[in-house]
Amino acid sequence: MxxxxxxxxxxxxxxxxxxxxxxxxxxxxxxxxxxxxxxxxxxxxxxxxxxxxxxxxxxxxxxxxxxxxxxxAIEPRINTFSAGVLAELLGLLRIAEEDLDPAFPPRIAYSGNWHPVLFIAHRQVFDSLDFDPDAVRQLMNVNNWTTVSVLQRLAEQEFEARNLFPVGVMAEDPATGSAAAAVGGYLRILGLVEPPAKIFIQQGRHVGRPGLLTVTIPPTGGIMVSGTAALIPNPLPPVGG
The missing domain is CATH 3.10.310.10 (Diaminopimelate Epimerase; Chain A, domain 1)
Structure with a gap:
């Protein structure tokens, strides 16, 4: 609006x-x-x-x-998970703790919205992610999360993301700029990148809408996210037509 x-x-x-x-x-x-x-x-x-x-x-x-x-985006920040919440989230996603990448500790990151950030170590686990949308949505509502950001590192500056967004008939978001900004803030705050830095996040492959988000991480201040948009012709007839 x-x-x-x-x-x-x-x-x-x-x-x-x-x-x-x-x-x-x-x-x-x-x-x-x-x-x-x-x-x-x-x-x-x-x-x-x-x-x-x-x-x-x-x-x-x-x-x-x-x-x-x-x-x-606005200034990022991160939080740790409350007691038991991480275990509950992993259980709902059918992910074992040993499936997480030890180089990227699980946190909840903010850059306008709160997003749990989970890095998966194994490609097979990342690609076969399975969850009950209603149960995940209930946990998200209780904790005021907008999406659950599940990522895998592909290369030094390249990542792939799956952002769980179970609303209506949707279960996964094809592109999530706020989560990309939150991930950039997460990396900077935890000292996992040396700013100024730029990373690239692929997203949408698992829902048939692959895209690329470019995330620029300055030493201080908000994280910058760049991308393009698809122009769709208006399907509605003109008024009076």
């Missing part, structure tokens, strides 16, 4: 985000999509969104299907 031209400025909008079942504080991929859509009307450049978590600045460049958008 967008309130355009705040204060008469066409490059500043008031924005709220909704999933099929509830409002969410921030949505990174929707931010990129909206910025790309706006750029087709007002031209590429800088736009600002007033969101429920604070102001977010987005840079767009290019035009049409080549348009790229980059947003800088």
């Amino acid at each position: 967008t309130d355009p031209a705040v204060g008469g400025d066409p490059r500043r909008s008031r924005v709220r985000y909704f999933s099929p079942i509830a409002e969410v504080p921030f949505c990174g991929h929707a931010t990129i999509a909206l910025a790309v859509a706006l750029s087709t009307r007002i031209g590429a450049g800088t736009v600002a969104f007033d969101t429920p978590v604070g102001p977010v600045v987005i840079e767009t460049e290019g035009e049409g299907v080549q348009t790229k958008a980059s947003f800088t």
